[in-house]
Amino acid sequence: MPFRNGVISYVRCALGSGKPPREIDQVALELLRKNCIRPDSCGSGAPVTSGWIAGRHVFDLDFSHESNSFSRALLAAMRTDSVAVPPALKRAYRAMAEDELRGGSTRDRGLSRIERMDAKEQAERRCIQEIGDGRWRRIAERPVLWDLDENIVLAPVDGDLTFNQLKGVMQETFDCLIERQAAGRRAVFEADAMGHASDLRDATLDGFVAPPAQVATDEEGAPRKITANPEPSWAAGDPLDYFGNVFLLWLWWKCDCDEGLVEIGGPSSESSESSESSEVAIVAERVLDLDCAWGVTGAVSLRGDAPTRSPEAARALQSGKMPRKIGLTLATNGQQWRCTIQGDRLAVSGLTLPKSDDRPASEREAIEERINSVLLFDRTLMSMYRAFLAIRLGNGWNSQRSRMSEWIRDRAAGRVSIPTSSTRK
Secondary structure: OOOOOOOEEEEEEEEEEEOOOOOOOHHHHHHHHHOEOOHHHEOOOEOEEEEEEOOOOOOOOOOOHHHHEEOOEEEEEEEEEEEOOOHHHHHHHHHHHHHHHHOOOOOOOOOOHHHHHHHHHHHHHHHHHHHHOOOOEEEEEEEEEEEOOOOEEEEOOOOHHHHHHHHHHHHHHHOEEEEEOOHHHHHHHHHHHHOOHHHHHHOOOOOOOOOOOOOEEOOOOOEEOOOOOOOOHHHOOOHHHHHHHHHHHHHHHHHHHOOOEEEEOOOOOOOOOOOOOEEEEEEEEEEEEEEEOOOOOOEEEEEEOOHHHOHHHHHHHHOOEEEEEEEEEEEEOOEEEEEEEEOOOOEEEEEEOOOOOOOOOOHHHHHHHHHHHHHHHHHHHHHHHHHHHHHHOOOOHHHHHHHHHHHHHHHHHOOOOOOOOOOOO
16 A cells, blocks of 8 residues: 555645544544445445555455554555446346246247336346455555644545545544645635735736737637636636646746755644744656646646756747646655645645665554655645745735746747756755
8 A cells, every 4th residue: 555655646635624533542443443344335225335444455454553553643544345237237137137038939029017127127136146246346445644733634535536435434433524635725724824815815826928829719619808817727626726836837947947946944743833944955857747727728748857848848838838737856854755746736646755774673664654754745845835825925926926927938938048956855
């Protein structure tokens, strides 16, 4: 399971309400056992069922401190079972049952309504029997890391279906509601904490270049007016999610023009009042997806060692495209991570953790090191986003936006000499 080993992907969820446990004690473990997966219920009137597993494998129901409690964090997994007999087989089973009812008679003989219903019931019984035998069952597991100190849950539940499944399991088990903390929701949280709530309400997406000259159309093909401030379609769920795309553009600009250094207030706990600052060294690499914020010039996807430095990336920026996804290497406090960030959702994928210099004494120690590294990475990423929002919502943004616009124009004209960046530990 990725939090225990391998490459990690997750979205960030925050607890909205409820009374979460203060620690992963025996009571919390008993709640997990009580709400573990019930495979037998799937297919018996319920096409999908979800519940907890301990997380070492899909059949692991051995919840314990050794396996699930790490440094005030809960590590478990949600298992989801779904069954679906292919429609073609359902039709075939029903046709075969109808042929059997006709006996030796010609197939042209019509069946009575009662006979047709009997054939349908036979086909359904056969499907239920096969489901009971384990056929047509699809099992999925999604690791869940719950940081009790920060009241956040990290899990690969980017889709609405999987998120709602986790939301239901969390509410049923711990009477806690969770919400996905994409770029817009996180911006609201940070703006309130920094005293910039009114600035956030008045903010609009900056047009770093002139609007595209092409004619825009709506869903019905009618001409649509283009304004200086774009309204990207990908932020339809939360209009403030565009802050995540500007964040990626800001990081890209930092890599090109500021030695790839971002000053943060320290990757410590969000509840901490520590004012110690540190630097994060970043390199943009491997992955770059862009899309037109005005919905006119389309999307482009670039891959390679340094896609942000390519002429295609420069032309994409000049045509009004914004970064949707970018590959990054981050280094701070002796730690270095590689990942891909989707801006509007602040979703993390392909996260690789630094390897320990010393071999862990036990499997549990190795897992605990990984969990601590994941949480440090997430807090570092959120500290970088916080640093961006402080600038974006502060008095100095107009000057910085002008510099970023000039950088885009110079890149398109080939006048920017991009320094070679390297991560610093």
